[in-house]
Amino acid sequence: MHDKTDVFFIPENKVILPEELDYSRTDEYIRAAEAFSRSTYQSVYIIDYFRQNFLYVSPNPMFLCGLSPEQMMELGYGFYFEYVPDEEQSLLLDINRAGFAFLNTIEENRRKDWYIQYDFHILNQGHPILVNHKLTPLALTSDGRIWLALCVVSASNHTTPGHIEMRRIGSSDFFEYNRITRRWDKRSIPTLTDGEKSVITLSIQGFTMLEIADKMCLSPDTIKKYRKQIFEKLGVRNISEAIIAAANNKLL
Numbered sequence: 001m002h003d004k005t006d007v008f009f010i011p012e013n014k015v016i017l018p019e020e021l022d023y024s025r026t027d028e029y030i031r032a033a034e035a036f037s038r039s040t041y042q043s044v045y046i047i048d049y050f051r052q053n054f055l056y057v058s059p060n061p062m063f064l065c066g067l068s069p070e071q072m073m074e075l076g077y078g079f080y081f082e083y084v085p086d087e088e089q090s091l092l093l094d095i096n097r098a099g100f101a102f103l104n105t106i107e108e109n110r111r112k113d114w115y116i117q118y119d120f121h122i123l124n125q126g127h128p129i130l131v132n133h134k135l136t137p138l139a140l141t142s143d144g145r146i147w148l149a150l151c152v153v154s155a156s157n158h159t160t161p162g163h164i165e166m167r168r169i170g171s172s173d174f175f176e177y178n179r180i181t182r183r184w185d186k187r188s189i190p191t192l193t194d195g196e197k198s199v200i201t202l203s204i205q206g207f208t209m210l211e212i213a214d215k216m217c218l219s220p221d222t223i224k225k226y227r228k229q230i231f232e233k234l235g236v237r238n239i240s241e242a243i244i245a246a247a248n249n250k251l252l
Helices: 023-038 069-075 078-083 086-103 108-113 194-204 209-216 220-234 239-248
Strands: 043-048 053-057 114-124 127-140 146-155 162-168 173-178 183-188
Touching (some): 053 069, 086 114, 108 127, 194 209
Antiparallel strands (some): 043 053, 173 183
16 A cells, blocks of 8 residues: 555544444445446445555446556555646545544434535546545444445546535535635535426437427527526536536436
8 A cells, every 4th residue: 555545544534443343244335336336337436444445446447547446456545646646636635634524523323414525637547537526434433433435436527626515415505615714615506497407318318409409399599598507507518517417416
């Protein structure tokens, strides 16, 4: 393991009750992650905060920068020092510290309801790819420390790194981290009208704008208006980014 990776494993989440860790259960988590990875284009990791490494890594050459899962497991958190631009490594450390600080303000029995998501670049054969990480607790010790966490990696719908958000399942409100003020600011997830959802859904199915207009019995100008509204609400530039944003925000 990379000799600098201990900076990711901070005292705020140090697992201090190792007698509670039942590693005989981990096969169940791994099988569930494997099943999920077979049905998605996303990449899936399970992080072990006690052993300070990955417990499982799904195969996805793009998000693993061409590495095999076995190579990724061997490299561990050293991956972020090898394949993340130097100027963004401090971003990941800030996210790590701020995320655990936020989680420690949540009641222990509610921590599994929350997940953090953020964007950063990885270098695939030297080419930067902006990815989105969603990280959620999977197994906790009785004192609320995270033993295992599930990380899902997908393409980002943004154009810049950051966009650090803490979200709770079932809530339309979330908190966005400001690295300058070091505060979490409350925000609301945008909502889409039925017409806007239909435009995105039909776009996912591969229909052109004219075909969407025909299927919805609307004029092409109305579909253009819907698309413009979608782009403004989601802060994206085109329909491809809108599809990713809608999926990432569970808007459909």
